[in-house]
Amino acid sequence: MNRIWIGLLVAANAGIAQTAVRSHVERPKNDPVFTDLSSFVASLPVVEPRPLDRTAALQLSTMPLSCMDHPQPRPTPVPYIWEATYTPVADYETTRAFYGCYDWHSAVNSAWTLVRILKTFPDLPTASAIRQKLNDHFGASNIAGDLQFFKTAGTFELPYGYAWLLRLQYELRSWNDSDAVRWAANIQPMATYMSERMTTYLKELQQPVRTGVHPNTAMAMDNALGYARSFDPALESEIRSSAERLFRRDVRCNTAAEPGPSDFASPCLMEAAIMSQLMDRDSFLPWLDSFLPPLYSTEFRPLTKGLGPEFVKNPAAIASKSHIVGLAFVRATSMGELANALPASDARVPVLRRLAAIQAATGFPLMGAVGYDGSHYYASWATTYLITNPRVVP
């Protein structure tokens, strides 16, 4: 997403990604201890889920609209002996699709956000601006250029960006709209390519990636699942068997290690969320109980820990930790997905919805706090969260 992402790439390439330093936030001594769900719920602030209404849709669409054509930042390496000067690739407006919004995957998820919002509110006053933007970026030559690039780019954007591309394509192909049909046809060769690569990637993965950032395996599966279920049985079957192989035996997730300093997602919640969608309910419920501590327990607390006041008061602190705002929305998404998977009568459902709403409520006011560092992707995860709650989507 931004500097942290680049840093991670460098770290991963150097084989030292394990150096990420995890800061354990000390829990105040007087943190209350709960022994049941009802007393825990009583302690929570009452936060109503924000509806995805026209106002919210307009607000959310402004961020991707404003970044889609803001080119990725020019690299600024410190030269050792080779000094570089950079120029944009020739004809990028016709040979590249996702060159805005800070980086490739953020451009893809910003495009997804525009599609999802336009699909839900086709008569927004900004609808034609959104259509024009998508039309410019989803041209046949733009996508062909991207596909050609990716065929020579190794594992670049695998799995995070690939999974988002599949999610975008799922949204387009499940939309009865003449523009969307044309765009989907343009994108399909790239979706097919990425789906195949993703299938192989999962098949060969010997252990899941459990970080709270982009390479997380559960997150990739979740983002790709909609497309896989609807359009690609081979990918769906690989997601199922990989999840079985990589996650099924897991017990007692290490909640104490969350959140890591640059996490924008909760590894424990994401794993629970993907398993909730893959396992049948009878096996999922006992699995969940052995995997996550009870919602009211002290052990669960790290997964709900909000932003400290020092962040809210200090925009500079947020800027260097732009992921922490994303974390609020992504956690809320996982909680919402979990709530969707539990039986409606399960007492945890309203609690998860409330916890999700509390998370999101800390995120919404901060969406503009760090400018482009956040606006290039916050709207995508905020929208993703909102649509996990069927009651707030028209």
Added chain:
Amino acid sequence: MHVVRRTIAAGLLSLGMLSTRAATQQPPARRDSTPIRADYRDLGELLENLPTVAPRPFDESLALWLGALPLSCLDRLQARPGGRGAGRATAPDTSRGRNPMDSGATARGAPPAAANNGAGYFWVANYTLLNDHDRLRAFWGCNDWHSAVAATWATIRVLRTYPHSTLNDLTREKLNAHLGRANLDGELEFFRATAAAINPIPSASQTGLFERPYGFSWLLELASELHTWPDSQAKRWSGNMAPLTAWMADSLGAYFTKLVEPIRSGSQGNTALNMTLALDYADAAHDTKLRNAVVSTARKFYLADSTCSTQAERAVPAAAGGGGRGSGGRGPNADTTRRAPTIPNDLTASSRGAPPPTQFGGGGPVITSPCLSEAALMARVLDQRAYVAWLDRVLPPLESGRFSPLTEAIAIPTGPPIPPTPPPAADTSPAGRAAAAVVAANALATERARLAGLSFSRAQSMERIARALPSTDHRVAAWHRLSAIQAERGFELMKDDQSGISWLPAQALLYLTVRK
């Protein structure tokens, strides 16, 4: 009787491996399926079955060989970044094999050809050589920064061992050109700027800092060599290096202290490997701050370890599973392979760890033994009694089947390793076949060099372990023999080497230095 027992044991072991594989649905091609041999009765039986290999003498001809190679690369410019837009084709460099040590560490903004970082998607780079690079930089040859540092160190080791050889003047001239005041000040300025670009707050977490830890560790090894060399020129070079050395010692100590968990893969990022090099410096230069940082972190990471899975260290082709434990395992170096496949996978204390090697090519090639590197480090951290007790717990007995991958010389590869992903489409034209043959030959050369480096690294660790044991310990002779076996295979693989010129001599010399 033995035969029967061994067959049963081997059968059980192979069954165990098969059921593990079935349960986890690992692709068969990615596992070394040959069962390990059964236990020997005792150390005596092991020694009987080991080939008699005497340590190769460090004579003048070996010194000339090992000294000539770094001299040949120190002034060879590190490659212009070869990605798209670098002003040249993206075809692999066919003039020489790629250095396996390269893949882990590339300069910021200097991706190798076919980089996985998206270079060239929107911004196309055009590269020019830094003005006065030979005046403002010290380690700009030998393929990459850490190899240039190690090669510099190697020339000094040779010179100090044979001060009157014909290499004397050549070497001093090179050192003078590279270790001038302006060169090293330029290096420090570069590293300060690089660190600030990651995080402007000094000594804050600078994750992903270029060449940290491996290059930094080698620079400290070089600094300790100069520091202990009673020579008027060396004193000047050492003084020129002092600010950079201090900065890197400080930065590396902070890096170790802030690590949440050690890197246990066999790549150049391996924490124990880097800590051992750092201790060489800390002891030579009496840097107690760095020594304390290393010792306390090493105790925290390794003191409570259980049995290391030496059986997983059989050298397998690079792409097949990353070469033994190269995949950056979850949690401690513990032996997990004998665990029943159906028991729950308790994540309570799990690391969230590094991405596996398929992730952005992370992990890097295996160039060191994780188990032996750790054991070599702890030899410097614990007193002798505590060390012997720790070693007895953490390493399986030398005569055991589980230790056998480390008693055997690494097999000489005859073909290139299996590529991690199949090539897109075979070009069947004559030119295409010729190009493919060159690529395969380079891959084989690279693999041979990697295995030579791994052999020397094992030999070096074994010597360090042998020297830490009480002289009365009956295992000392076995460790020396095992070390000689590994080193000899290293020299064999290094003969006619075309790929490891920039870094292998330093690995050989490090072994010879420890053995001294």
